[in-house]
Amino acid sequence: MKxxxxxxxxxxxxxxxxxxxxxxxxxxxxxxxxxxxxxxFDEQSSxxxxxxxxxxxxxIKQAYRTYKLYKLLKILGVTLLVVSLIITFFSLIKKSSxxxxxxxxxxxxxxxxxxxxxKKATLSEATIKSVDPxxxxxxxxxxxxxxxxxSEVLIVPDNQKNTTEIEQLxxxxxxxxxxxxxxxxxxxxxxxxxxxxxKIKANSFIDSKTNQIIKGKFQLKVTEYYKLSDIIKxxxxxxxxxAILETGGMLYxxxxxxxxxxxxxxxxxxKIEFPYEQRKKNMKLFKGEKDHDLVNWKLIxxxxxxxxxxxxxxxxxxxxxxxxxxxxSFITSLNNPxxxxxxxxxxxxxxxxxxxxxxxxxxxxxxxxxxxxLLVNSKYDNxxxxxxxxxxxxxxxxFSASKLGWINCDRFINSKKTKIKFKVKVGKGADIDVKMIFxxxxxxxxxxxxxxxxxxxxxxxxxPVLIYAIKFENGQYYIALQNTTISNKKSPLIFEKVSLPKxxxxxxxxxxx
Amino acid sequence: xxxxxxxGFFENGQREKAFKELYTLYPRIEKLILSKGGQKxxxxxxxxxxxxxxxxxxxxxxxxxxxxxYTYLHSVSRFIWSDIQKKNKKTNYETLHHEExxxxxxxxxxxxxxxxxxxxxxxxxxxxxxxxYHQKMSFKNIAKAMQFSSDKVAKNQKYxxxxxxxxxxxxxxx
Numbered sequence: 001m002k003x004x005x006x007x008x009x010x011x012x013x014x015x016x017x018x019x020x021x022x023x024x025x026x027x028x029x030x031x032x033x034x035x036x037x038x039x040x041f042d043e044q045s046s047x048x049x050x051x052x053x054x055x056x057x058x059x060i061k062q063a064y065r066t067y068k069l070y071k072l073l074k075i076l077g078v079t080l081l082v083v084s085l086i087i088t089f090f091s092l093i094k095k096s097s098x099x100x101x102x103x104x105x106x107x108x109x110x111x112x113x114x115x116x117x118x119k120k121a122t123l124s125e126a127t128i129k130s131v132d133p134x135x136x137x138x139x140x141x142x143x144x145x146x147x148x149x150x151s152e153v154l155i156v157p158d159n160q161k162n163t164t165e166i167e168q169l170x171x172x173x174x175x176x177x178x179x180x181x182x183x184x185x186x187x188x189x190x191x192x193x194x195x196x197x198x199k200i201k202a203n204s205f206i207d208s209k210t211n212q213i214i215k216g217k218f219q220l221k222v223t224e225y226y227k228l229s230d231i232i233k234x235x236x237x238x239x240x241x242x243a244i245l246e247t248g249g250m251l252y253x254x255x256x257x258x259x260x261x262x263x264x265x266x267x268x269x270x271k272i273e274f275p276y277e278q279r280k281k282n283m284k285l286f287k288g289e290k291d292h293d294l295v296n297w298k299l300i301x302x303x304x305x306x307x308x309x310x311x312x313x314x315x316x317x318x319x320x321x322x323x324x325x326x327x328x329s330f331i332t333s334l335n336n337p338x339x340x341x342x343x344x345x346x347x348x349x350x351x352x353x354x355x356x357x358x359x360x361x362x363x364x365x366x367x368x369x370x371x372x373x374l375l376v377n378s379k380y381d382n383x384x385x386x387x388x389x390x391x392x393x394x395x396x397x398x399f400s401a402s403k404l405g406w407i408n409c410d411r412f413i414n415s416k417k418t419k420i421k422f423k424v425k426v427g428k429g430a431d432i433d434v435k436m437i438f439x440x441x442x443x444x445x446x447x448x449x450x451x452x453x454x455x456x457x458x459x460x461x462x463x464p465v466l467i468y469a470i471k472f473e474n475g476q477y478y479i480a481l482q483n484t485t486i487s488n489k490k491s492p493l494i495f496e497k498v499s500l501p502k503x504x505x506x507x508x509x510x511x512x513x
Numbered sequence: 514x515x516x517x518x519x520x521g522f523f524e525n526g527q528r529e530k531a532f533k534e535l536y537t538l539y540p541r542i543e544k545l546i547l548s549k550g551g552q553k554x555x556x557x558x559x560x561x562x563x564x565x566x567x568x569x570x571x572x573x574x575x576x577x578x579x580x581x582x583y584t585y586l587h588s589v590s591r592f593i594w595s596d597i598q599k600k601n602k603k604t605n606y607e608t609l610h611h612e613e614x615x616x617x618x619x620x621x622x623x624x625x626x627x628x629x630x631x632x633x634x635x636x637x638x639x640x641x642x643x644x645x646y647h648q649k650m651s652f653k654n655i656a657k658a659m660q661f662s663s664d665k666v667a668k669n670q671k672y673x674x675x676x677x678x679x680x681x682x683x684x685x686x687x
Contacts, residue, residue, distance in 0.1 A: 005672050050627025051646045063532030
């Protein structure tokens with residue numbers, strides 16, 4: 001045994017080159033002579049190689065593990081990068097669909113407006129269909145021209161049903177239009193009673209029959225519907241197919257010269273400015289079209305106007321008022337000293353100190369604004385004194401329209417709440433009108449009759465509303481005004497008798513909702 | 514990831530790093546084995562063996578790598594796999610004579626049994642033998658490291674472990 005051990009030691013020494021030359025020689029000789037010794041030698045060598053393999057395998061396995069780890073980390077890194085890119089991408093898209101909020105005004109005045117695109121969420125624009133002129137030939141009863149001319153769009157056309165008492169009531173309550181005399185020779189800007197501005201270019205109207213540009217003076221009749229009471233009395237609603245619209249104002253326009261109906265020529269548009277006290281985003285222009293018995297609003301224009309700007313002598317000048325950004329607008333006159341007006345968006349910036357550059361003399365080649373730019377935030381007179389803001393200095397949504405008739409400035413209510421069908425129990429009665437008035441935004445929906453209920457389809461649940469209903473029965477008017485929240489419960493209406501003047505009063509009171 | 518870098522690692526004795534880099538060549542070789550009727554585990558085993566063969570060859574002073582590491586590993590792997598298949602009688606003996614014969618691999622086959630008998634030893638024996646054969650520690654230091662009372666005890670223990678390994682080896686052979 002000891003010999004064996006010694007031999008093994010010897011072999012190891014040999015393999016480790018620990019033997020001197022003579023020892024090594026005798027070793028190799030012994031190998032050739034002693035078979036047993038040789039076997040031992042081979043065994044040991046193999047064993048040692050086996051151990052080496054074992055060690056090597058261990059290292060290889062470790063290397064494999066490291067390799068796999070690196071691979072995993074690489075994949076994780078790439079995935080993380082892709083995910084973060086997607087997130088960034090989506091958040092950018094979301095941002096660009098909101099309107100730009102105003103920056104600190106001071107020194108950035110001149111630069112902001114140069115990149116002043118008002119970004120709005122763009123839907124594909126509905127092309128204006130060439131419809132029959134909405135303004136029909138004026139019928140005999142010219143003292144209430146708005147009635148007949150809106151016969152296409154009002155709820156009850158004469159040839160379909162006998163007008164009910166309520167329909168007649170609405171007809172009688174309808175607002176009278178404002179009549180303006182326009183001279184075709186000049187560009188005109190008209191300001192309506194409730195603040196709507198309409199800008200008309202010279203020679204932009206044609207005779208609807210002959211298609212010739214009309215000359216001289218003509219009449220433009222405009223009816224404004226901003227107040228809820230006006231909307232209700234005109235039996236209007238804010239529905240676009242089955243989407244609820246929040247209205248920023250409705251307008252009805254018609255033009256005539258003596259007895260001929262006039263239209264806008266195809267090359268021209270009107271610039272309409274709807275006033276607002278609180279600016280809302282995503283306002284779009286809608287056209288009113290008759291859809292069975294109801295006025296349906298159709299999207300015709302989805303872009304608010306962004307006026308052109310020009311930087312002259314370090315001062316920004318605009319052709320039109322700009323929405324959403326701070327800039328200057330110059331009104332000049334050869335005789336009067338320079339007046340400046342500062343335009344900003346709806347956030348009234350109190351304590352705005354602006355350095356107004358001094359401009360001398362008349363400014364050649366500038367377009368002159370015919371009247372105030374109504375997007376006014378603060379006013380300065382020529383001595384750089386801040387003038388107090390007038391109640392009339394409110395902001396407007398600006399759109400251009402290519403046709404007269406019914407024009408609305410609305411926006412879609414994209415409520416995230418679940419939409420349900422809301423039912424109102426009315427009981428029997430032939431002559432009833434039921435409408436849903438929303439409390440949180442200006443919208444009115446028509447009710448649809450289904451057996452003894454009036455229904456409102458696709459309305460957002462939990463939304464606070466006022467159910468308005470008027471009834472005419474046995475020569476008596478009844479009104480019901482029910483505050484409620486949209487839910488799956490059917491809402492019963494409680495009518496009370498009213499006299500006609502009281503009814504009118506109650507409708508007018510709706511404005512103070 | 515290039516061959517020069519890998520060679521550098523080997524020369525510096527950074528074997529693990531070298532192997533890790535060589536593993537980047539693995540996917541293509543895995544494909545090769547899979548296409549020749551192997552499973553993923555077979556591919557892993559073959560590649561492992563190929564790496565050992567490569568390394569053993571690199572140790573030889575007369576070895577010259579004429580092609581890229583990839584080409585070499587590819588050929589070795591192919592050879593190894595054919596050999597395994599031959600052993601398992603799962604293939605038609607087609608192209609074997611075309612293959613470059615890797616003597617190293619054939620030698621390694623011999624040592625596989627020894628490796629196995631070693632790996633079947635207990636942890637203490639493995640540690641002792643590794644210290645002696647791999648780390649080339651003196652018995653004195655081994656006694657310290659493994660808390661033997663003296664170097665003589667260490668020596669005796671080593672031979673006992675060797676005997677065990679021999680026993681394992683015989684068991685495997687039979």
